[in-house]
Amino acid sequence: MLVAAAVCPCPPLLVPEVAAGAAPELDGARTACSDALGVLAASRPGLLVVLGPAEQSGRGTYPEGTRGSFSGFGVDVDVRLGAQQGAEPERVLPPSLVVAAWLLERTGWSDAPIEGLGVGEPLAPERCIQVGRDLAARAERVALLVMGDASACRTLKAPGYLDERAAPFDAKVARALGAADVAALKELDPELAYELKASGRAPWQVLAGAAEGAGLSGALLYEDAPYGVGYMVATWS
Numbered sequence: 001m002l003v004a005a006a007v008c009p010c011p012p013l014l015v016p017e018v019a020a021g022a023a024p025e026l027d028g029a030r031t032a033c034s035d036a037l038g039v040l041a042a043s044r045p046g047l048l049v050v051l052g053p054a055e056q057s058g059r060g061t062y063p064e065g066t067r068g069s070f071s072g073f074g075v076d077v078d079v080r081l082g083a084q085q086g087a088e089p090e091r092v093l094p095p096s097l098v099v100a101a102w103l104l105e106r107t108g109w110s111d112a113p114i115e116g117l118g119v120g121e122p123l124a125p126e127r128c129i130q131v132g133r134d135l136a137a138r139a140e141r142v143a144l145l146v147m148g149d150a151s152a153c154r155t156l157k158a159p160g161y162l163d164e165r166a167a168p169f170d171a172k173v174a175r176a177l178g179a180a181d182v183a184a185l186k187e188l189d190p191e192l193a194y195e196l197k198a199s200g201r202a203p204w205q206v207l208a209g210a211a212e213g214a215g216l217s218g219a220l221l222y223e224d225a226p227y228g229v230g231y232m233v234a235t236w237s
Contacts, residue, residue: 001136001137001141001142001143001214002023002135002136002142002143002214002216002236003043003045003141003142003143003214003215003216003237004039004042004043004045004143004144004212004224004235004236004237005040005041005143005144005145005207005210005211005216005235005236005237006033006036006037006039006040006143006145006146006233006234006235006236007036007143007146007148007177007200007204007232007233007234007235007236008033008036008099008100008103008145008146008147008233009033009147009148009149009150009200009229009231009232009233010052010053010096010100010147010148010149010199011026011070011077011099011149011227011229011231012070012073012095012097012098012099013026013227014026014029014030014033014099015070015073015075015099015102015124017075017076017077018070018073018074018075018077021035021181022028025226026231028222028224029094029222029224029231029233032221032222032233033103033222033233034103034106034107035221035233035235036221036233037103037104037107037109038107038147038185039235039237040092040111040143040145041107041109041111042237043141043143043237044111044112045111045112045139045141045142045143046113046139046140046141046142046143047112047113047115047138047139047142047143048099048109048111048112048113048114048115048142048143048144048145048189049114049115049116049117049135049138049142049143049144049145050100050101050104050114050115050116050117050119050144050145050147051097051116051117051119051135051144051145051147051203051206052094052096052097052100052117052118052119052146052147052148052203053093053094053096053101053118053119053120053121053147053148053199053202053203054096054097054118054119054120055094055120057122058093058095058097058118059094059118059119059120060068060117060118061115061116061117061118062081062089062091062093062097062115062116062117063081063089063115063116064081064082064083064113064114064115065080065081065082065083065089066080066081066089066091066092066093066097066116066220067079067080067081067089067092067093068080068081068092068093068094068095068097068098068101069092069098069226070098070102072095077102079093079098079101079102079105080101080105081093081097081100081101081104081114081116082101082104082109082113082114083110091215093116093234094118095200096147096148097116097118097120097147099147100116100145100147101116101198102135103145104145105200112135112143117131117135117206118120119131119202119206120163120201120202121189121194121199121201121202122194122202123202124190125186125188125190125192125205127207128202128203128205128206128208128209129206129208129209129212130176130209131206131209132205132207132208132209132210132212133177133208133209133210133212133213135206135209135210136209136210136211136212136214142210143183144206144207144210146200146203146204146206146207146224147200147203148198148199148200148201148202148203149198149200149229149230149231150169150170150173150174150200150225150230150231150232151163151166151167151169151170151193151196151197151198151229151230152166152196152197152198152228152229152230153166153196153197153228154166154167154170154198154225154228154229154230155163155228155230156228157227158227158228158229159197159228159229160196160197160228162178162228163195163196165192165195165196166196166230169192169193169196169198170198170223170225170230170232171209172184172188172218173185173188173198173200173204173230173232174230174232175205176188177204177218177220177232177234178218178219178220178234180211180216180217180218180236181218182208182211182212183208185204185205185207185208186205186208186209188201188204188205190202195229198230200232207236211236216236216237217236217237218234218235218236219234219235220232220233220234221233221234221235
């Protein structure tokens with residue numbers, strides 16, 4: 001059963017070494033992410049599942065101990081998803097889970113076994129919801145760390161340029177995450193999310209499936225678009 005969830009953005013710029021001189025611009029987001037992970041720890045889960053968007057080669061599951069790196073972003077920072085367990089996994093973490101692993105290391109997570117899940121952007125809402133239900137049934141007390149960004153079309157300099165639909169879309173997502181509104185997340189339009197480059201749509205809908213019947217309350221800790229991309233941090237508990 002799902003007992004808690006933290007929703008965090010996944011830009012590599014969260015890592016100060018990657019952001020370099022621009023690092024202070026995301027200090028608020030980093031602080032909010034740390035607070036959100038504190039809520040996960042307080043829930044005393046028996047299993048933490050970390051999920052985030054992934055390209056085709058990065059989809060699927062990742063055991064505890066899987067490594068990742070920010071070398072592709074020009075910095076020599078390596079991470080590991082939790083403590084090493086058994087043999088060294090052959091796969092490496094996709095970028096969203098690399099950011100998640102960095103957040104967990106930064107907060108010193110050691111409260112429960114961890115697994116990773118890379119979710120494909122095209123995954124249909126119905127399938128996302130079923131994946132979430134299956135995750136919630138994995139243990140008596142399951143927590144989720146859900147990585148993903150909102151629209152990337154909030155300003156003229158945004159990666160997806162300016163789209164007038166972006167701000168209303170992000171506002172709907174922020175309301176849903178802040179209220180732990182399962183129904184509203186289920187209703188997110190995958191085609192619109194794709195057009196707005198919102199990488200969090202599928203992970204959020206996995207969360208919606210996992211939270212069915214859990215009776216969790218939500219809190220929105222952070223919402224901003226400093227680079228024209230919507231970044232949100234929320235907790236469900």
